[in-house]
Amino acid sequence: MEVQTNKALSPMQSFRYELLQWCGNVEDAKKANSFVMGNENPEQAQLPKPEWKHGEAQMPSEDMPDGVYLVQADGQVVLFVDDLTADTKDVIGVGIKMGSFNLMVALHDTAKGKTVALTTKENGTDENKDDPYYFKGYIRAVESMNGKAYTEHLRPILNPEIELSDGWWIPSLGEMYRIFINFGTINRALKFAGGDLIKQDWYWTSTEYSAAYAWILNLNDGTGDWNTKASTTFRVRPVSAFIS
Numbered sequence: 001m002e003v004q005t006n007k008a009l010s011p012m013q014s015f016r017y018e019l020l021q022w023c024g025n026v027e028d029a030k031k032a033n034s035f036v037m038g039n040e041n042p043e044q045a046q047l048p049k050p051e052w053k054h055g056e057a058q059m060p061s062e063d064m065p066d067g068v069y070l071v072q073a074d075g076q077v078v079l080f081v082d083d084l085t086a087d088t089k090d091v092i093g094v095g096i097k098m099g100s101f102n103l104m105v106a107l108h109d110t111a112k113g114k115t116v117a118l119t120t121k122e123n124g125t126d127e128n129k130d131d132p133y134y135f136k137g138y139i140r141a142v143e144s145m146n147g148k149a150y151t152e153h154l155r156p157i158l159n160p161e162i163e164l165s166d167g168w169w170i171p172s173l174g175e176m177y178r179i180f181i182n183f184g185t186i187n188r189a190l191k192f193a194g195g196d197l198i199k200q201d202w203y204w205t206s207t208e209y210s211a212a213y214a215w216i217l218n219l220n221d222g223t224g225d226w227n228t229k230a231s232t233t234f235r236v237r238p239v240s241a242f243i244s
């Protein structure tokens with residue numbers, strides 16, 4: 001039976017019909033349509049993501065689903081799903097993945113769980129050297145996401161009670177907010193792994209406000225503020241990365 005192309009078809013339907021007639025099959029017509037509409041590489045755009053096998057340990061990747069993970073000493077991770085979580089071994093931290101963002105939270109606060117000063121003294125007065133590390137506006141401070149670099153800037157004056165293993169750092173204000181967003185699930189995962197719960201209390205961040213002050217975050221209500229680095233005492237929870 002002959003298909004009639006008449007006013008019953010919309011302009012787009014007529015275009016697709018003509019494209020199908022020209023290409024001869026649906027697959028080629030789809031590719032041609034993608035090309036015409038501006039997607040010049042439809043095959044690449046539609047590549048499926050690798051399947052994530054829930055319920056077992058595997059190596060982390062950028063394609064893994066967002067969520068909270070138990071990170072093992074061998075580098076493998078297990079998705080944390082409360083009572084349905086698979087067996088784990090030698091857990092060294094709790095990982096968060098939110099889109100392209102990932103962070104591993106240590107099992108314990110530093111300084112044996114005590115509140116401590118962040119530094120032993122203020123920074124120097126070399127403005128050219130230090131100013132890029134100061135975030136005096138709240139929005140800029142919240143957007144600060146490079147806690148590793150900020151911790152390195154603090155390291156010459158860092159309180160020696162804050163012991164950081166290689167590859168671990170004090171989270172920035174932006175990184176600490178990601179911990180706050182996932183606070184409940186992270187704490188359940190920490191309890192599952194035998195770690196210490198994060199307190200609903202003030203925590204230092206590595207985001208500095210000035211030579212004398214650094215940003216802090218209250219993990220009870222999400223309030224951000226700044227205080228003197230060398231004299232005021234708050235908690236510190238180290239972090240690291242778990243997806244390379």
